[in-house]
Amino acid sequence: MTDEQADQxxxxxxxxxxxxxxxxxxxxxSQGQLAQVLGVSQPTVSRMMPKIALKKx
Numbered sequence: 001m002t003d004e005q006a007d008q009x010x011x012x013x014x015x016x017x018x019x020x021x022x023x024x025x026x027x028x029x030s031q032g033q034l035a036q037v038l039g040v041s042q043p044t045v046s047r048m049m050p051k052i053a054l055k056k057x
Contacts, residue, residue, distance in 0.1 A: 018048060025049065 021034055031049070035042040 021045065021048065 017038065021038060024034055024037065025031075029037070031045045032042050035045045038045070
């Protein structure tokens with residue numbers, strides 16, 4: 001596997017994580033719950049949410 005292929009896979013995994021976070025947020029999960037499920041901090045979820053909302057709209 002080349003470095004380029006590895007980078008592409010990592011980018012796709014990150015996008016999947018963001019999509020799952022958005023799906024859960026729309027189902028009513030709080031940012032704290034999302035953080036716990038995704039294994040990140042609540043501030044990280046907070047920073048990611050506006051980016052997701054902008055990309056979706």
